Amino acid sequence: MLRNLPLKAINRGITGQIRQQSTVPSLSNLGASWKTLSTEERQSVYTEVVEKQKQDWKQLSIDEKRAAYFISFGPHGPRTPVVEQGGNTKVFVGVLGALAATAAIYFGVRSFAAEPPQTMSKEWQEASTEYMKEQKSNPISGVSSENYKGKGMVQ
Secondary structure (H helix, E strand, O other), X not given: OOXXXXXXXXXXXXXXXXXXXXXXXXXXXXXXXXOOOOHHHHHHHHHHHHHHHOOOHHHOOHHHHHHHHHHHHOOOHHHOOOOOXXXXXXXXXXXXXXXXXXXXXXHHHHHOOOOOOHHHOHHHHHHHHHHHHHHOOOOOOOOOOOOOOOOOOOO
16 A cells, blocks of 8 residues: 555556647647636746747747737736726726815805905005005015016015
């Protein structure tokens, strides 16, 4: 019994390899079938392609070259696109919705706001500018200075 144990393990390994080789999916159109493959099948395809790449590249078929390129540079794993197809439209519509909601809140709050204070009227601000000139406020660089060309207190 113990003498046959290593042989059984070897036989299991050989049959496992034979089963694994027989379940290797076709390399043609690998990009379409990659998502449906299990992890073991993906690993077996990967090892098969790596072994074939060790041969002369002129002997590889077009499907094998395409499979090698897909495995190396295809949109799977970390190279999966962050935004799926149509995702940009969702983001654009979401941003427009957020802007519309913001505008609605802004104008809603403004509609319930009180009238601006009387000091914000143009007449009040012009009167404040004249008062500052009469009082000679800030005579070095302000409204009361010589050659002043600003608007004063008018906004």
